[in-house]
Amino acid sequence: MFDKLIATLKADPRTIVFTEGPDPRILEAASRLKKDGLLTCILVGKVDEVKAAAKAGGFDIEGMEILDPATYPRMDEMVEKMVELRRGKMTADECRAALSKGNYFGTMLVKLGGADALLGGATYSTADTVRPALQIVKTKPGNKIVSSCFILVRTGKDGSEEKYAMGDCAINIDPTEDDLVEIAVETARTASIFDIDPKIAMLSYSTLGSGKGESVDKMKNATAKAKAAAPELAIDGELQFDAAFSPVVAKTKCKGSPVAGQANTFIFPDINAGNIGYKIAQRLGGFEAYGPILQGLNAPINDLSRGCNADEVYQMAIITAGLK
Numbered sequence: 001m002f003d004k005l006i007a008t009l010k011a012d013p014r015t016i017v018f019t020e021g022p023d024p025r026i027l028e029a030a031s032r033l034k035k036d037g038l039l040t041c042i043l044v045g046k047v048d049e050v051k052a053a054a055k056a057g058g059f060d061i062e063g064m065e066i067l068d069p070a071t072y073p074r075m076d077e078m079v080e081k082m083v084e085l086r087r088g089k090m091t092a093d094e095c096r097a098a099l100s101k102g103n104y105f106g107t108m109l110v111k112l113g114g115a116d117a118l119l120g121g122a123t124y125s126t127a128d129t130v131r132p133a134l135q136i137v138k139t140k141p142g143n144k145i146v147s148s149c150f151i152l153v154r155t156g157k158d159g160s161e162e163k164y165a166m167g168d169c170a171i172n173i174d175p176t177e178d179d180l181v182e183i184a185v186e187t188a189r190t191a192s193i194f195d196i197d198p199k200i201a202m203l204s205y206s207t208l209g210s211g212k213g214e215s216v217d218k219m220k221n222a223t224a225k226a227k228a229a230a231p232e233l234a235i236d237g238e239l240q241f242d243a244a245f246s247p248v249v250a251k252t253k254c255k256g257s258p259v260a261g262q263a264n265t266f267i268f269p270d271i272n273a274g275n276i277g278y279k280i281a282q283r284l285g286g287f288e289a290y291g292p293i294l295q296g297l298n299a300p301i302n303d304l305s306r307g308c309n310a311d312e313v314y315q316m317a318i319i320t321a322g323l324k
């Protein structure tokens with residue numbers, strides 16, 4: 001799962017900024033990344049606080065840069081640049097206030113080239129982690145929205161990995177048909193990076209017309225649009241999860257579908273379904289959940305779940321910087 005990304009990081013050393021420097025999970029992950037020679041870590045926070053937390057946890061952060069926005073010597077320059085980027089949407093005072101917080105400070109650090117990648121969200125909510133990136137970093141050329149996916153992995157006793165991609169479980173609350181097309185295409189791309197050959201199911205409570213209504217039409221129309229936009233992709237919908245996943249159910253509900261019964265890339269109709277769905281797979285299904293991996297953003301910035309542990313921080317740091 002991580003071999004390719006680790007090889008990339010060893011061949012091309014990168015720097016990652018953590019917006020929540022004093023958090024013990026961040027400190028543990030940063031100390032392991034340093035020990036393993038994978039990333040140069042920058043910790044945002046009050047120097048004394050970060051050092052005290054590292055000492056209390058027994059984490060070695062020797063040599064790591066700790067940046068406190070309150071004493072950052074280039075803050076005036078950062079404020080000026082942010083005002084320019086926000087183009088009339090935020091005043092200098094608003095930018096300075098925002099930059100006193102780790103989430104905005106870290107994002108501007110990436111924007112100004114002071115770090116290659118950013119990982120936050122151990123204590124900040126997803127909205128507070130992602131909003132600075134949406135406002136400052138913006139979408140990649142060619143993308144209309146930023147979306148996200150999770151890679152779900154369950155390792156068998158023989159070491160084999162069962163892998164799925166799920167999107168969008170974290171960013172777009174009620175995606176439009178066009179948003180869903182972009183989410184499907186981007187999630188398929190992310191799936192491929194993790195060696196999943198994407199077979200995309202556009203999920204619903206209905207299978208090919210078994211239910212009726214606006215939410216069914218949304219997935220049906222999004223499927224048609226996605227097929228037209230990316231004819232090279234294996235994609236079908238609208239499909240219930242059982243029809244998408246189980247070959248037995250697929251035979252009953254939608255025989256002949258190129259995806260049903262073998263889907264490995266699942267696109268949810270909205271964030272309620274997506275966020276609940278991935279957490280059920282994680283907590284009841286015994287899958288490791290890597291993400292949310294942001295897609296379509298013009299810099300490698302990712303969010304953590306606030307329920308993350310140090311292992312997840314370590315792995316997400318590798319994913320974030322390794323996918324740069």
Ligand SMILES: CC(C)(COP(=O)(O)OP(=O)(O)OC[C@H]1O[C@@H](n2cnc3c(N)ncnc32)[C@H](O)[C@@H]1OP(=O)(O)O)[C@@H](O)C(=O)NCCC(=O)NCCS
Nearest residue numbers: 126127130131134135139144145146169170171172173275
């Ligand atoms: C992502 C999210 C924070 C954006 O909401 P917001 O900050 O209220 O968004 P706004 O409409 O005020 O937009 C803020 C900026 O982001 C941009 N933006 C918002 N959503 C975007 C998206 N999906 N893609 C790209 N840009 C987006 C807007 O264009 C705007 O840019 P501007 O200020 O330069 O004009 C919001 O959609 C959200 O809360 N999503 C759910 C997060 C969550 O709780 N997930 C569950 C746990 S993982």
Ligand SMILES: CC(=O)OP(=O)(O)O
Nearest residue numbers: 126170304305306307
């Ligand atoms: C991805 C996600 O659900 O994040 P959180 O648990 O922080 O809300």
